[in-house]
Structures are given as C-alpha cells and as structure tokens.
Amino acid sequence: MTEIRLHNTKTRSKQVFTPIDPKDVRMYLCGPTVYDRAHLGNARPVVVFDVLYRLLRLVYGEECVTYVRNFTDVDDKINATAKARKDAGAPGTLEDLIHERTQETIAWYHEDMDALGAMRPDREPRATAYIGAMIAMIERLILAGHAYAREGHVLFRVRSYSDYGKLSGRTVDDMIAGARVEVAPFKEDPMDFVLWKPSDADLPGWDSPWGRGRPGWHIECSAMSYELLGDTFDIHGGGIDLQFPHHENEIAQSCCAHPEGSFANYWVHNEMLQVEGKKMSKSLGNFFTVRDLLNKGVPGEVIRFVFMQTHYTRPMDWTAEKAQQAEGVLRKWRALTGDVTPAAEPAPAVIAALSDDLNTAGAIAELHALTGDPALLKASAQMLGLLLDEMGDWAAAPEADLSAHADRLAALRTAAMANKDFAPVDAFKAALVAAGVEVRMSKAGVELLPGAGFDAALLPALG
RNA sequence: GGCGGGUUGGCGGAGAGGUUACGCAGCGGAUUGCAAAUCCGUGAAGACCGGUUCGAUUCCGGUACCCGCCUCCA
Numbered sequence: 001m002t003e004i005r006l007h008n009t010k011t012r013s014k015q016v017f018t019p020i021d022p023k024d025v026r027m028y029l030c031g032p033t034v035y036d037r038a039h040l041g042n043a044r045p046v047v048v049f050d051v052l053y054r055l056l057r058l059v060y061g062e063e064c065v066t067y068v069r070n071f072t073d074v075d076d077k078i079n080a081t082a083k084a085r086k087d088a089g090a091p092g093t094l095e096d097l098i099h100e101r102t103q104e105t106i107a108w109y110h111e112d113m114d115a116l117g118a119m120r121p122d123r124e125p126r127a128t129a130y131i132g133a134m135i136a137m138i139e140r141l142i143l144a145g146h147a148y149a150r151e152g153h154v155l156f157r158v159r160s161y162s163d164y165g166k167l168s169g170r171t172v173d174d175m176i177a178g179a180r181v182e183v184a185p186f187k188e189d190p191m192d193f194v195l196w197k198p199s200d201a202d203l204p205g206w207d208s209p210w211g212r213g214r215p216g217w218h219i220e221c222s223a224m225s226y227e228l229l230g231d232t233f234d235i236h237g238g239g240i241d242l243q244f245p246h247h248e249n250e251i252a253q254s255c256c257a258h259p260e261g262s263f264a265n266y267w268v269h270n271e272m273l274q275v276e277g278k279k280m281s282k283s284l285g286n287f288f289t290v291r292d293l294l295n296k297g298v299p300g301e302v303i304r305f306v307f308m309q310t311h312y313t314r315p316m317d318w319t320a321e322k323a324q325q326a327e328g329v330l331r332k333w334r335a336l337t338g339d340v341t342p343a344a345e346p347a348p349a350v351i352a353a354l355s356d357d358l359n360t361a362g363a364i365a366e367l368h369a370l371t372g373d374p375a376l377l378k379a380s381a382q383m384l385g386l387l388l389d390e391m392g393d394w395a396a397a398p399e400a401d402l403s404a405h406a407d408r409l410a411a412l413r414t415a416a417m418a419n420k421d422f423a424p425v426d427a428f429k430a431a432l433v434a435a436g437v438e439v440r441m442s443k444a445g446v447e448l449l450p451g452a453g454f455d456a457a458l459l460p461a462l463g
Numbered sequence: 464g465g466c467g468g469g470u471u472g473g474c475g476g477a478g479a480g481g482u483u484a485c486g487c488a489g490c491g492g493a494u495u496g497c498a499a500a501u502c503c504g505u506g507a508a509g510a511c512c513g514g515u516u517c518g519a520u521u522c523c524g525g526u527a528c529c530c531g532c533c534u535c536c537a
Contacts, residue, residue, distance in 0.1 A: 012467095030537075038537090045537050075535080170466055170533080194535095217535045239537030244466085246535075271468075272531060279531085309476065309486085314469075315530065322475065325487055353477090361477055365485040413496085422496060429498080440500060449500095 002059045004355045007313055009267040010167055014357055019234050025060050026233035028225045030242055031069040034105035035077035037289040038112055041273040041280055047304055048270045048312040049237050050118040050385060055354050067121040068228050073102040074127050074214055079203055098204055112290040115300030117385040123228055127220040131206045134215045134223040137257045138195045146256040150186035152198035152211045158191040161252045168244035193249055195219050218249035231261025240269040270312040276319050299394035302326045308360035334395040337387055342379035350380040400456055402448040408462050410446040431460035
C-alpha cells in the first residue's frame with residue numbers, strides 16, 4: 001500500500017498517515033460561511049483537500065473515505081442581507097429570507113467549485129440542521145464544568161482545559177498579554193469564548209435551555225464532526241488562519257465534551273493566498289471572486305493548475321502571468337491527449353509525489369515528463385483533477401471552416417514562389433494571424449487552425 | 464508585544480548532505496520563401512554572517528528583509 005505522509009500541525013512535523021480504520025478513512029474540512037460568492041482565497045483549501053480526497057480514495061478505495069465539509073449558514077452577514085431584503089419589502093419571514101439567501105449562495109458555491117474540478121464531499125451538513133446536536137454538546141460541557149451560562153450566554157471555561165493552546169503553540173497567559181479579546185462583564189476569564197448567545201427579535205434564534213438564541217461559531221464544527229465522523233477521526237483541515245482561535249476552540253469543545261475520544265489525529269492547514277504579491281483585500285482593490293475570474297474567461301482548470309503549482313503549506317501568489325502560462329501548458333496537454341483513452345493506472349511517480357505531503361508541484365513536474373505517453377499523462381492528470389473530460393470545453397478549438405482561406409493562401413503562395421513577390425501572401429497571412437488563426441505552412445501544404453483568440457469577423461476577404 | 468512561516472537561476476517553483484529538478488522565457492541549431500508549430504541542444508541559482516562536516520543551497524546558530532495569525536477573512 002502507498003504510504004502517505006502529511007504535515008501535521010499538531011506535531012509540527014511530517015508524519016506517516018495511519019488511518020484509524022483503513023476501511024473508513026474520515027476527513028473534516030471547515031467549509032464556507034455562505035453569505036456571498038466565494039472569493040479566490042476560499043477556493044484554495046477546496047482544491048488542496050480535493051487533491052487529498054482523490055489520493056485517499058485511490059489508496060484506500062473509493063468507498064472507504066468519508067469527506068465532510070460544512071456550510072456555515074448562521075452568520076451576522078447573512079442576517080444583515082436577509083434583513084436588508086426584508087426592509088426593502090421582500091415577502092416572507094426573516095427566517096425564510098435567510099434560508100433563501102443561503103440556498104442561493106450554496107448553489108453558487110457548488111457551481112464555482114465544480115468549475116475548479118473539485119469533487120463534492122460525501123456530506124455537506126448545514127449548521128442550522130445541527131442546532132440540537134450543538135445544544136446537546138453545550139449541555140455536556142456545562143455538566144462537566146467546562147462551560148457556564150450567564151445572562152443568556154454560554155461560555156467555554158478555557159482555564160478548565162489544560163491543553164488549550166497546544167495546537168497553535170501558545171498559552172492562555174501569553175494570549176492575555178496580547179489581549180485583543182472581547183471583554184465582557186459576564187466572562188470569568190477574558191479568553192473564555194462564546195458557545196451560545198441570545199438573539200433579539202431581529203435575529204434568527206432557536207429555543208434552548210438558556211433562552212432563545214443562536215450558537216457561537218466554533219461549536220458547529222465540533223457538533224457536526226461528532227455526529228458524522230465520531231469522537232475520533234483522521235484528518236481535520238482548513239486554512240492556517242483558522243488554527244487560532246477556531247480550531248483551538250474546536251479541540252477544547254470536542255475533547256472536553258467527549259474525553260473518551262481524541263478528536264482529529266492529523267491537522268492539515270493550507271497557507272494563505274495572495275494576489276500579485278499582496279494580501280487580497282477589498283481596500284487594496286485586488287479582491288475578486290472565483291466567479292469573477294471564470295467570467296473573465298479564466299477556465300476553472302487553469303485556476304486549479306495554478307493552485308497546484310505551489311505547495312499547500314506555502315503562501316500562494318495568484319498572478320495573471322501564472323494563469324497565462326498554465327493555460328498554455330494545459331492547452332498543449334489537451335491537444336496531446338484529446339481523444340486518447342487514459343491508461344488504467346496513474347504514473348507511480350505522480351502518486352509518489354502526491355503521497356509525500358501532497359507535493360502537487362512535484363506531481364506536475366512528473367506530468368511534464370509524461371508527454372511522450374499521452375495515455376499515461378491523461379490518467380495521471382485526471383487523478384489530480386486535471387484534463388477531465390467535463391472541464392475541457394474551454395480548450396476546444398472554435399468551430400470554423402477555413403478551407404477556402406487555406407486554398408486562397410496556398411494559391412497566393414504558389415504564385416509567390418514563382419514570381420518571387422511574397423508581399424501578397426505575407427499580407428494575407430498577417431490578416432489571418434490578426435483574426436486569431438494559427439497559420440502553418442510547410443512543404444506539404446497549408447494548414448489553418450482557429451486559435452485561442454479566433455474571431456471570424458476579422459477574417460480577410462477572399463476577393 | 465506573543466506565536467508561526469518564508470528568502471533558490473530572467474520569472475514561477477520542487478526535491479536531495481556530495482550526482483540534470485521541472486515549466487516559462489532566453490540563446491544556438493534543424494525545419495520554413497519568411498514565420499508559426501514541432502524537434503534537438505544549451506547557459507543560468509540558492510539573502511547575509513558564522514558553525515558542524517572530507518564536503519551544505521540542503522543540518523545548527525545569528526543578522527537582515529518579507530509575510531501570516533493573535534480582529535467569527537480560507
């Protein structure tokens with residue numbers, strides 16, 4: 001069996017991956033808050049963990065891997081959008097409008113991530129469907145002395161969990177020193193975080209032993225992973241920005257509510273995305289969504305390829321130049337493998353690269369070495385979620401019958417060869433090139449191919 | 464202030480204590496009326512200062528610079 005090694009944030013080292021049960025490998029990824037279109041940074045973990053999912057399925061068997069990615073559909077930004085719609089006169093209750101908003105955002109998310117060649121996880125639980133499980137977990141925490149209710153809130157008692165801070169390598173006292181935590185009079189300790197908070201009439205809420213309210217952000221992942229994967233599972237993933245406080249809090253909640261388990265054995269974090277060397281942010285004006293890129297004509301496959309050229313533990317810089325280069329490579333490979341039947345197995349070198357902590361850049365380097373064997377190239381690329389049949393429309397040559405132009409060019413060339421005046425044939429060729437046609441003239445004849453920027457309207461007249 | 468990551472050839476970007484990464488671009492050649500495409504070949508690196516070692520870009524320490532998190536932004 002292929003040995004997979006992963007960088008485990010928990011131990012800060014690359015470790016051999018040993019599943020709890022090779023017949024049931026379980027992975028949880030923190031998914032999006034569904035308040036709007038996913039931006040490009042949201043797509044990075046999706047692609048990273050899609051590659052890991054594909055690798056696990058290959059190594060352990062397709063039926064032996066369970067991949068869970070949640071939708072956070074309880075959020076103030078969602079509430080704000082719904083409220084704005086209601087204030088603008090939209091029909092339905094606030095809850096209806098919230099549901100409407102999250103439904104449409106989830107549909108967008110699926111569209112956009114599908115375009116990147118990301119497989120859908122096995123389970124995509126919505127937080128709102130697990131409120132009961134969250135309340136049950138909070139009650140367990142209170143019972144065990146790890147949480148306390150105050151003024152309609154429930155807070156996690158950080159000092160009650162001695163391992164708090166272990167994942168992110170900090171201690172509670174360190175953090176108090178930096179002290180950028182919300183101070184609330186009802187907190188026993190400034191580091192204590194919210195498990196449950198009260199909702200007023202303008203906010204969505206659920207009945208609970210502590211009154212009508214809504215869950216804090218961290219509890220949903222603890223509750224859903226417990227319900228779907230159990231008290232101990234294999235891999236927990238997400239962006240490195242989630243390491244603290246989100247994942248730290250998840251660990252505290254899960255381990256205190258279910259001390260019989262050990263929660264996630266391997267923590268895998270992807271580094272952040274930058275755009276042209278800078279952090280993507282609205283204030284810098286370099287903020288854009290996956291949909292923006294797709295609409296600009298950047299194929300999802302190109303985005304995926306660019307992502308995969310950088311190791312997931314390194315910051316990834318998105319640049320227009322990389323996208324252009326990636327497109328060129330993919331175009332070439334697609335032309336090479338177009339109607340080829342993929343080999344039965346991907347190349348061992350590609351699997352070896354992936355198995356070494358998801359070395360996608362190394363895997364792509366191996367693909368370059370396979371151009372002499374299109375069937376193997378195709379099988380290997382498809383294992384990585386590239387060169388898939390369903391995502392190749394962008395690379396198809398535009399349909400155009402250029403035979404009349406080819407004949408004309410051939411005639412002009414024949415004449416030029418005879419009278420040594422190449423000006424007319426050069427002019428005609430230049431016009432074709434300007435229309436996006438690739439012109440190939442050899443001693444065998446003339447071949448015209450519609451290229452990437454082909455525009456039939458620009459074709460030269462035949463007269 | 465606390466914690467963590469990074470610095471590789473013109474550009475992007477990996478692995479490995481000693482042997483060609485790879486891709487793009489460049490250069491030379493074949494081919495072409497000229498090109499394009501294709502094929503063949505090729506130069507080019509490891510922020511800085513020390514240490515360990517027969518030997519370090521790869522291990523250790525320090526310096527500089529960059530970046531992320533500590534603000535429910537992946």
